[in-house]
Amino acid sequence: MSSLLLQDRVVIITGASQGIGRGVALGCAKAGAKVMVHHLGTEGTRRDAEELVKEIEELAKGADGLQTGRRAVEVGGDISKPETADKIVQVAVETFGRIDCLVSNAGICPFFSFLDIPHDVWALTRGVNLDGAFYVVQAVAKQMKVQEPQGGSIVAVSSISALVGGGEQAHYTPTKAGVKSLMESCAISLSPYNIRCNSVLPGTIETAINTDDLSQPEKRAYMNKRIPLGRLGKPEDLAGPVVFLLSDMASYVTGASLLVDGGLFVNLQ
Numbered sequence: 001m002s003s004l005l006l007q008d009r010v011v012i013i014t015g016a017s018q019g020i021g022r023g024v025a026l027g028c029a030k031a032g033a034k035v036m037v038h039h040l041g042t043e044g045t046r047r048d049a050e051e052l053v054k055e056i057e058e059l060a061k062g063a064d065g066l067q068t069g070r071r072a073v074e075v076g077g078d079i080s081k082p083e084t085a086d087k088i089v090q091v092a093v094e095t096f097g098r099i100d101c102l103v104s105n106a107g108i109c110p111f112f113s114f115l116d117i118p119h120d121v122w123a124l125t126r127g128v129n130l131d132g133a134f135y136v137v138q139a140v141a142k143q144m145k146v147q148e149p150q151g152g153s154i155v156a157v158s159s160i161s162a163l164v165g166g167g168e169q170a171h172y173t174p175t176k177a178g179v180k181s182l183m184e185s186c187a188i189s190l191s192p193y194n195i196r197c198n199s200v201l202p203g204t205i206e207t208a209i210n211t212d213d214l215s216q217p218e219k220r221a222y223m224n225k226r227i228p229l230g231r232l233g234k235p236e237d238l239a240g241p242v243v244f245l246l247s248d249m250a251s252y253v254t255g256a257s258l259l260v261d262g263g264l265f266v267n268l269q
Contacts, residue, residue: 005247007032010096012088014038014079014136015106017048019207020157020235024103027239028246029056034071036092038106041076049074070095079106079132080124085139098147101246102140104133104156104179109209111168122171129175133182137197141186144195151194153246156183157238158199160261180257187255196254198245203261205233228263 011028015021017039025035037052039045056072075091077084092099107129110121133156144152159176166173179199186197204223206214214220214232224231241260244250259265 004032005243005249006101009033009100009246010036010092010098011101011103011246012036012038012092012099012136012140013103013105014088014132015040016103017045017052019209020202020205020238021103021105022048022052023235023237024105024239024242025052025056026059027236027243028101028103029059029071030239031243031247033101034069034096035073036088036095037072037074038079038088039074039076040078040106046074046076049076079136080127082135082139084132085135088136089139089143093143099140099143100152102137102152102154103242103246104136104154106132107157107175107209109169109172111213112171113168114170117171125171126175129172130178130182133179137182137186141190141193141195144190145193149194152196153250154183154186154190154195154197155242155245156180156197156199157242158183158201158257160201160203160259160265162201162257163265183257184255191254196245196250198250198253198256198258200238200241200245201257201259201261201265202238203227203233203259203264205235205237207235226264226267227261228267231262233260233262 011033013021013025016025016037029035035056037049039049053072053074060071073095077087156179158180161173162176162180183197183199241258
């Protein structure tokens with residue numbers, strides 16, 4: 001992605017140490033953004049986030065090998081806790097001075113059949129996927145409201161699962177439907193402050209969430225056959241759509257939900 005659609009924009013990405021978040025972070029950096037890499041805060045996610053920060057800083061080096069100012073920073077914390085959202089905003093403003101964009105991406109999906117879903121798994125999945133999105137969107141929007149110039153762009157990573165059911169996802173699909181609905185309501189509520197809110201709905205993307213599920217050759221073959229474009233998605237496949245929605249090219253787009261699924265959803269035959 002060579003077009004600098006996000007030149008010097010400050011972009012926060014939650015759950016960015018791996019998977020879709022990492023792919024989007026690199027896409028935003030290549031589009032010229034300054035990036036905050038949020039992660040869970042464990043030793044492993046911090047290591048991954050620090051490596052990603054280094055990679056983004058390398059991307060930002062000029063032809064003479066010199067840095068063009070700080071381009072990335074990492075911050076750890078449990079996104080299901082409201083204090084993490086406050087910390088994200090504080091560090092972003094202290095580091096970069098403002099917040100132009102947010103990608104609310106952090107999410108989990110442990111697979112259970114409905115009758116076997118432990119109540120603590122239900123609470124954890126809701127807490128990370130939906131509560132976490134609410135907390136960070138609200139905290140960032142408050143900053144976007146008061147900064148000068150006012151406003152910004154928010155994209156939440158929902159899922160094709162917001163539109164269809166899943167036999168082992170009854171605890172997951174409601175949270176992703178909630179994220180999509182949250183963006184639709186925020187698009188209305190936050191429009192007076194020049195804040196746009198949209199969501200992307202990935203199909204089957206190869207990430208750590210579904211590694212075990214897709215390790216079964218027959219399951220992988222079945223999924224590939226169902227997708228009109230003939231392959232599973234990659235994290236970087238989300239970068240282009242997200243960068244577009246964050247950028248001024250989408251200045252008249254708010255409350256929208258964009259499927260990024262290789263045609264999976266429409267393939268009903």
